[in-house]
Amino acid sequence: MNDFDLVRKNLFRRKLRAALMIVSILIAFMIFGVLAGFYRAFTAGEDRAAADRLITVNKINFTQPMPIAYFNRVRAVDGVRQVTHANWFGGYYQDPKNFLMTLAIEPATYFDMYRSELDIPPEQLQAFISDRSSAVIGESMARKWGWKVGDRVPVASNIFTQRSNGSHTWDFTIAGIVKGKAEQVSTDFLLFQYAYFDETRSFGKDTIGWLILQTNSPENNDRVAKTIDAMFANSTAETSTDTEKAFGKAFAAQFGNIALIVFLVVGAAFVTILMIVGNTMALSIRERTREIGVLKTLGFSGPRILRMVLGESVLLALLGGLPGLAIAALITIALRASLANIAPAFAVSPVIALEGIALMIALGLFTGVIPALNAMRLKIATALGRG
């Protein structure tokens, strides 16, 4: 029998107690896995934002429109490699509750801008460009509604109205399905041509929502942003240009301090198990005082006893924590589809798993350290004398 067998046997000498501790640790790590996964996915947009991409919006607020003329003026700014624009459509399918993330865009520049994120077969892109009343949809939207290339889909807008007939609904033929080049890229969207949108809507003609531009190099970001904003200063539509990353971060912050909430809940869960497990470990070592005395009599050194007790608490933490993380991974898979909009690629990533394992080991050492030190320092005479 080696030390590990002894550790294992000690841990499970009271099966019910061990099981209960494992369950409470499991739950804490399940909460950790799910919340960390959510937080990572929620902020994924920031991390994926390309360093050389900038967003120009109306200075009043990003929901205010800008003249379409800005598109060509920004294109001419030195240091700008590519510009594209987008317009919020407020789309839904049949019932206003069935929100469809719908944008009116300029196809050629848009797909060039997002070439490292979005993947569309060239012939489908060509079909999209040549048919003005067509649209392309992302893979996850296609899956959600069962739409295929060639389908005719009525998309209603909660903002815009058709000029010709006063209808709120536009019919689009699906010209292509867009895939994401990475897991974190959300593909829950519908894109259609700005030219068609501008021609058919009843108000807001010749305006766009926002500009997305790419600089030659991230070092030029600041200069380009300043040049653009200076160009439109004192006009009726002043602009504010920022990196895509800063823009995404500011937008996420509008929902509230998500990071703080996640931190507090995970913190509360960990304090709970820390106390429960720490106390129980102390209790179970205390119960074994006599045995530890016997081990010492047999020649087990203090440090070896220390290692065995710590080993026991770390083993306990891992036995609870690893299945907890596994369950968290299953939960994230189950919820992924319904959270695709706000947190694409909701998952327990390898980084989160490693952080989790580091936390388990820390938890094990932390809960075991006081009982382990006490056991190491125990005098044989006291140990054997105690009841």
Added chain:
Amino acid sequence: MRSLLLQVMAVTSINLKSIAQRRWLSLSTVIAIALVVIVLLAFLAMANGFQRTIAGSGADDIAIVLRAGSQAEINSTVARDQVRLIEDGPGIARGADGKPLISPELYLVVDGLKRSTKTKANLPLRGIGEQGAALRKGIAITAGRMFNRGSNEVVVGKALLREFEGFDLGSTVSFGATRWTVVGVFDAGGSVFESEIWADLNVVQSLFNRNNFVQTVRARLTGPAALNELKSYSDNDPRLKLDVKSEAAYFAEQASQTSDLIQKLGWPLAIAMALGALAGALNTMYSSVAARATEIATLRAIGFGGFPAFVGTLVESLSLAAIGGLLGAAATYLIFDGVTASTLGGNFTQVVFDFKLSPWLIGEGVVLALIVGLIGGLFPALRAARMPIVAGLSPT
């Protein structure tokens, strides 16, 4: 019967007095349960506060007219000639001068800077008609004065002033190239309007190039029942075909989405944590039974029944849970009640609200704690009741 009652009381009091001997384990259970209750109540207080702020904003006798399917004021557009048709509609109350009590309004989003994080946030700028303030209950200017019609002046809600920078009385704010003076601060009885900036409709229309349309029309009805008259009037006129809702119903819809989401997050988290705390409670109570094995066996040997041992253990567990639950509720009240927060509401703008605990919510928290205590005590109590006397008395 009486002797059984006495036995139960005796054993229960022994149980409760012996808690001190297991103070660390018992304390950890109490704190674990308290933390579960804090997490639950913090989420529920957040949802409740948000709900109260928004749902409390609407009145039954005010109709709000929006473009069909627009769902929120920010999406809606109502053309100028539609506004005239609504003015002539049935069921709308009229003032002493015979004019209909309506307020056509524009709802625009402008940038503000949040005090706590120094990040940009969406704030609503509402251009209101002449009757705008009168159509909302409890509007009171608490500092300065109301804006003058036709001038670049704004009044700001006091919640907005508290949470966002640069709107102090007398200061100048710019939205894009337009400049405005803050001339007043208003109180709106804790409603969502306190998170808004108000200005004269005509000035907002001309400075933001929105001369031909407004976004919504609010109208005072002759009574809540008049809503249907106005609704069928709009449905039957092909030039209108607008959504007509009572303001109360409109805000109730707005509130439900976000507060549902908060509650849907809060309950599963609290239940998961409660399962963790349950494991802790079971552990504590099994230890309690094990520590008192000799004592229980002795009582049984001198004629006490199993039932008092059962009740004693269960009461001990429930007491620990109740203490934890109340402690958690008290901590939530001290830490979170009245804390101000803001988030994006249904109109894509910041809504400032306070965390608000209610006796009902505290009840939910304590019940959750007691359920943990009940289950955590039940199995150990059964063990205590069934423990063979011989096992308890044999030397360990």
